[in-house]
Amino acid sequence: MTARIREFLRTRREDGPCMVLDLDVVRDNYNAFARALPDTRVFYAVKANPSPEVLHLLATLGSCFDTASVAEIEMALAAGATADRISFGNTIKKERDVARAYALGIRLFAVDCLAEVEKIARAAPGSKVFCRILCDGAGAEWPLSRKFGCVPEMAADVLEHAHRNGLEAYGVSFHVGSQQRNTEAWDQALASSAAIFRECAERGITLSMVNLGGGFPTKYLKEVPAVERYGDSIFQALSKHFGNRLPETIIEPGRGMVGNAGLIEAEVVLISKKSEDDDVRWVYLDIGKFGGLAETMDESIRYPIRTRHDGDEMTPCVLAGPTCDSADVMYEKEPYPLPVSLSIGDKVLIEGAGAYTTTYSAVAFNGFPPLRSYVI
Amino acid sequence: MTARIREFLRTRREDGPCMVLDLDVVRDNYNAFARALPDTRVFYAVKANPSPEVLHLLATLGSCFDTASVAEIEMALAAGATADRISFGNTIKKERDVARAYALGIRLFAVDCLAEVEKIARAAPGSKVFCRILCDGAGAEWPLSRKFGCVPEMAADVLEHAHRNGLEAYGVSFHVGSQQRNTEAWDQALASSAAIFRECAERGITLSMVNLGGGFPTKYLKEVPAVERYGDSIFQALSKHFGNRLPETIIEPGRGMVGNAGLIEAEVVLISKKSEDDDVRWVYLDIGKFGGLAETMDESIRYPIRTRHDGDEMTPCVLAGPTCDSADVMYEKEPYPLPVSLSIGDKVLIEGAGAYTTTYSAVAFNGFPPLRSYVI
Numbered sequence: 001m002t003a004r005i006r007e008f009l010r011t012r013r014e015d016g017p018c019m020v021l022d023l024d025v026v027r028d029n030y031n032a033f034a035r036a037l038p039d040t041r042v043f044y045a046v047k048a049n050p051s052p053e054v055l056h057l058l059a060t061l062g063s064c065f066d067t068a069s070v071a072e073i074e075m076a077l078a079a080g081a082t083a084d085r086i087s088f089g090n091t092i093k094k095e096r097d098v099a100r101a102y103a104l105g106i107r108l109f110a111v112d113c114l115a116e117v118e119k120i121a122r123a124a125p126g127s128k129v130f131c132r133i134l135c136d137g138a139g140a141e142w143p144l145s146r147k148f149g150c151v152p153e154m155a156a157d158v159l160e161h162a163h164r165n166g167l168e169a170y171g172v173s174f175h176v177g178s179q180q181r182n183t184e185a186w187d188q189a190l191a192s193s194a195a196i197f198r199e200c201a202e203r204g205i206t207l208s209m210v211n212l213g214g215g216f217p218t219k220y221l222k223e224v225p226a227v228e229r230y231g232d233s234i235f236q237a238l239s240k241h242f243g244n245r246l247p248e249t250i251i252e253p254g255r256g257m258v259g260n261a262g263l264i265e266a267e268v269v270l271i272s273k274k275s276e277d278d279d280v281r282w283v284y285l286d287i288g289k290f291g292g293l294a295e296t297m298d299e300s301i302r303y304p305i306r307t308r309h310d311g312d313e314m315t316p317c318v319l320a321g322p323t324c325d326s327a328d329v330m331y332e333k334e335p336y337p338l339p340v341s342l343s344i345g346d347k348v349l350i351e352g353a354g355a356y357t358t359t360y361s362a363v364a365f366n367g368f369p370p371l372r373s374y375v376i
Numbered sequence: 377m378t379a380r381i382r383e384f385l386r387t388r389r390e391d392g393p394c395m396v397l398d399l400d401v402v403r404d405n406y407n408a409f410a411r412a413l414p415d416t417r418v419f420y421a422v423k424a425n426p427s428p429e430v431l432h433l434l435a436t437l438g439s440c441f442d443t444a445s446v447a448e449i450e451m452a453l454a455a456g457a458t459a460d461r462i463s464f465g466n467t468i469k470k471e472r473d474v475a476r477a478y479a480l481g482i483r484l485f486a487v488d489c490l491a492e493v494e495k496i497a498r499a500a501p502g503s504k505v506f507c508r509i510l511c512d513g514a515g516a517e518w519p520l521s522r523k524f525g526c527v528p529e530m531a532a533d534v535l536e537h538a539h540r541n542g543l544e545a546y547g548v549s550f551h552v553g554s555q556q557r558n559t560e561a562w563d564q565a566l567a568s569s570a571a572i573f574r575e576c577a578e579r580g581i582t583l584s585m586v587n588l589g590g591g592f593p594t595k596y597l598k599e600v601p602a603v604e605r606y607g608d609s610i611f612q613a614l615s616k617h618f619g620n621r622l623p624e625t626i627i628e629p630g631r632g633m634v635g636n637a638g639l640i641e642a643e644v645v646l647i648s649k650k651s652e653d654d655d656v657r658w659v660y661l662d663i664g665k666f667g668g669l670a671e672t673m674d675e676s677i678r679y680p681i682r683t684r685h686d687g688d689e690m691t692p693c694v695l696a697g698p699t700c701d702s703a704d705v706m707y708e709k710e711p712y713p714l715p716v717s718l719s720i721g722d723k724v725l726i727e728g729a730g731a732y733t734t735t736y737s738a739v740a741f742n743g744f745p746p747l748r749s750y751v752i
Contacts, residue, residue, distance in 0.1 A: 068700035113648035272489035324444035326520035
């Protein structure tokens with residue numbers, strides 16, 4: 001809670017839950033990344049929070065942008081980024097979207113298989129491509145699925161295919177898992193990356209870049225290491241695996257850039273018990289899993305929740321959202337302690353809510369338009 | 377796939393995934409419910425698909441409406457329903473929303489605890505309330521959580537509290553779990569309901585109504601019983617537990633009313649393997665968990681998927697969506713068989729997609745507006 005957010009909420013007149021984000025915090029975060037990884041370019045992951053004001057600020061500060069769709073590319077351009085500062089980082093793209101990106105000037109694309117390379121060779125000739133590899137994500141609070149990336153052993157074939165099809169085989173990318181609290185998590189993937197650099201060199205292909213992905217955490221309930229510690233650890237791993245021939249590097253922070261810059265103000269709609277002798281109270285807010293708190297899925301992200309009763313005696317609560325959807329329950333397996341004095345109508349502040357909230361609420365999630373509907 | 381949908385898709389010009397819904401099927405479904413449960417009023421669960429055309433058709437056919445929010449009440453009124461045909465069926469309501477509903481003429485409200493009764497007594501004096509009770513949901517493909525309802529033993533206290541606060545203690549409601557394929561599932565909850573009727577009668581309170589909820593299935597991959605069988609089974613259970621003093625009854629079909637009326641046309645964006653010797657192919661569509669297929673959560677609902685290659689040899693596939701979100705994977709634990717000849721760019725038809733798709737995609741899910749965002 002910054003002084004600017006407190007003042008904003010004090011004078012807000014509209015009704016209903018809202019997310020408030022302080023740009024000063026985003027500026028501090030950007031500068032911390034730039035200091036901690038001075039030789040690394042920052043590609044902000046637009047999907048984390050695509051507010052025009054955030055994108056504009058970051059463009060002004062010199063950030064580059066990692067985008068998931070043509071709509072996100074257009075947002076980054078509208079915010080003042082030039083096309084050479086934008087990566088089309090989604091490994092899953094329609095060929096006509098690759099062509100639209102190319103027409104907008106984009107020349108840097110992610111791939112993880114031969115078929116995607118062929119689309120880019122046809123629709124964005126001569127562009128740079130990097131190959132995403134799988135990474136186990138150990139230590140992450142939100143480990144990634146196997147959706148993106150190929151096994152490291154396949155990457156040289158993908159990159160050679162790009163090279164043979166007139167593209168620039170530019171490098172390797174990976175993601176160590178979101179909200180990664182282990183600063184050593186990059187080591188194994190950098191070992192794999194260096195091996196791919198060597199394998200490609202043997203095939204006469206010189207790679208240039210390692211995309212270190214995201215994973216930089218924001219503080220929720222548990223403490224997280226400072227960004228400097230990530231910088232030190234990543235630099236050591238790079239030196240260990242690449243020696244004195246360090247590759248060009250980029251990072252793609254999303255959560256780490258905007259998470260702690262925003263909070264959600266919500267309201268307690270109902271407090272009840274399911275039976276007279278229930279130990280646990282049910283607390284229903286006017287925001288839930290489908291209104292912005294999607295990352296409570298499987299109770300993965302536990303947000304800090306502040307109330308005006310903090311300091312009073314606490315009691316375990318199931319926390320749920322306002323919809324008529326039975327799945328709209330945030331914390332139940334591990335109940336959330338809240339003050340016994342919390343009452344219907346009280347406001348609560350959900351901290352660390354600057355990333356992956358508004359986008360999941362969800363108009364144009366990831367920049368994809370909502371499902372169109374025809375009734376005939 | 378109806379002839380009208382086929383013709384619509386044949387002449388459609390726009391790009392991108394879409395849901396198409398045939399009103400003729402909705403009309404048939406409404407008539408089937410009316411025939412199968414002739415003494416029961418139908419309250420369509422607006423959240424399943426709040427398209428104005430669907431609401432208007434159902435209002436014309438004589439349906440009533442179960443709503444989750446003031447926005448849904450306004451939609452039902454706009455579609456031509458009178459206020460006496462609308463229930464505010466969400467047990468979680470802000471008191472000022474109860475007052476708004478009351479001002480719009482709504483006089484029927486769901487409750488499951490004393491605090492909610494008190495809100496309604498203050499903001500909607502004299503209204504009818506029914507108490508939601510918990511129900512185990514055995515046999516349902518999408519069993520409900522404990523979010524809504526109290527234990528049956530608490531219901532008489534809640535209803536007596538309503539009575540003492542000037543409300544009409546009107547009845548009991550429960551939900552046997554969504555996509556309930558066991559036609560006997562209503563029996564246990566009706567036994568509990570009858571016990572609550574007796575307990576209230578002993579306290580001098582005459583209840584009138586049992587809300588049998590939803591749960592009526594739509595056909596996905598597995599066969600489901602015809603609605604007539606649900607009607608027979610429910611009538612038998614009512615007679616067994618209430619004898620010849622049958623209560624007034626209502627049902628709240630959502631999925632059963634519109635599920636099979638709609639399908640989604642989507643496109644294959646990418647097909648790949650994670651390693652050279654992978655047994656499973658990854659098939660990425662231009663629609664996923666955040667674009668309308670939210671009910672694939674935990675792989676609960678398995679939609680029938682048709683392609684122009686049906687009949688060819690099949691191979692197991694992981695099915696995923698187009699976003700840069702690692703959780704946007706529909707079927708992985710149990711891979712989905714799709715034709716080996718399926719290619720990038722092919723269209724696929726996802727059947728049974730008339731319910732819980734457009735609403736989850738998700739502009740105004742459940743009628744709640746998307747999270748507002750301020751950047752200061």
